[in-house]
Amino acid sequence: MPEFKIAEDPPAHDGHDASLPPRNAIPPFAALRAFDAVARLGGVRKAAEMLSLDHAVVSRHLRAIEAWTGTTLIERTRTGVLLTEDGLRYHKRIAVAIDTIASATIDLMKRSDNNRLHTWAMPGFAFHWLMGRLSVFEASNPGLDIELRPTDMCPDFARHEADVDIRFANAYGPPLSLPPGVRSVEIARMPTVPLASPDYVARSPDIERPEDLLGHALLHEESYDGWSAWLSDHGVTNQEALSGPRLWHGHLTLDAARRGRGIALGNHLIAADDIAAGRLVEVGAGLFEHIPLGAYLFVARADRWNAPQIARFRHWLLAAVAAEVPTALATKCLVTAGHR
Template sequence: MPPYAALRAFEAVGQLGGIRRAAQELGIDHAAVSRHLRALEDWAGVKLIDRTQGGRLTPEGAKYLARISAALEEISRATLDLTRRGDDSRLVIWSVPGFAYRWLIRRLPDFYAAHPGFDLEVRPTDHTPDFGRHEADADIRYIRDMSAPGDTDVQAMEIARPVVFPAASPEVAARIGQGAPAEALLAETLLHEDDDSEWRTWLAARQVEVPERLGGPRLWHAHLTLDAARRGQGVVLTNALLAGDELAAGQLVDLSLQPAEPEIRFGGYAFRARKDRWRDPAITKFRRWLEREAARDAGVA
């Protein structure tokens, strides 16, 4: 085996495209990187860097880089697994923003009270983490179909599958009227996240003939549509999990339009983690706390 420091220096040069950049990444002097490269070339008996071409990799160097990069990445992943396994006080969680802002954040003090000293990092994001690259230990996503085939290396637990309903500010609700027909919404400003598909599905289920185009702003995040509705800017399609605070405070009103049936549940919030880490102490602590909190909240039923 060649010296590990020489391999690491060569991999950094190849990935970053230069000795100086590699030196900055590794936190060492660029002269030390050059010495590592020469030591590796002397050890292998093959030129890996073409110094007449600005330090570009030779064909042999490019082939070697492709293979050792995968090996070094695997060493890094294995080491992270080794050092994190058994750590019952640290967790990095990514979450769909609406759930993080509207439900999770106000319950975290209870989690910290039950688990003092726990180091929890929550990142609201629309992106799903790459568990293989250790971008997160766990993830909370809104999943339309929990029974659909997914990543075989990932295990998931449904947190809640709430009923969705239209809500508006008290002023807008008074203008529409409680118990009004669902068709009345076609005359209102409808607030959308990324598209109008959810409104179309909900209206069609209430036997409303949906026009070819549904107007209304696209706001992309649930907490933005709720804020706009609270300010009287339109009608939001939401659920008690996200809108519980505003409903309890009277800032939003469930419109209770007719017909009242059927109930619509678009999808569920799911807690996800790698299968081989599902029972890790930190993940188990948070997952069980999440289950208890969801069970106590009637709004997520």
């Protein structure tokens, strides 16, 4: 019988040459990393501290890479080091490669690490809602290492600064800009309402129209934009008298409201515990139209959207929020949102 041979599949082409680069084209990685650290941090001692090396070792690596390339990359000065023009050009190119290696490695590590969940969240949502309920999720996910960081900053998902981010997307001002490669889902779109302590309401003039709020102590976050948008949505165009302290964070304005300092903007999600305990009341309840000024979003990398710990947290969060949103408020909110 004739002998049959099975041809091997040709090697896959991904745009890269299958041959290895020349050996002398790649310096020792320890030397490259030391040079990169010195270039980024601007000093040998800072680089040594970051790399957990003796500064003499870092200096030796620098001399080694200069000898390898036959080029002076760094100028030593009395105050530190400076990159030469060749050094600047070289570092610009290798820094991209080092970042790519780091990102690819972290991606690989994350794919097999399902026991950690790093969450960033808006401070108001983190303090006033999530912290009081996170133990429920922890109890149903034993062994999961959860880290929660309240912050107004958005994480760099490309560098894996967080697995999940919970943001508030305002319906006014510049739109929330999400980075490429992420996916989001709306958690809740609650009507924004004025909130104050019962004591403040009892000792203050009655409020019958939205314009009446201008005569009260209004509590603002980082700017007047929130109150300005709320008043505009309720037909108040004369806002020259708009004033009051700017406290930069939603949880601070709610705390100030609890202490009787004035009226803050919030919603029945983050203020639920305070309203239930009688620490806060909705000012002018039933007088004003329920209008949402934005929505809470759950954001994660698209390629990790269904990672076990991220998917479990997302499903729990959506269900927990839905269970607490008052039906009447949600209905009014949806009807109002349809006319915006």
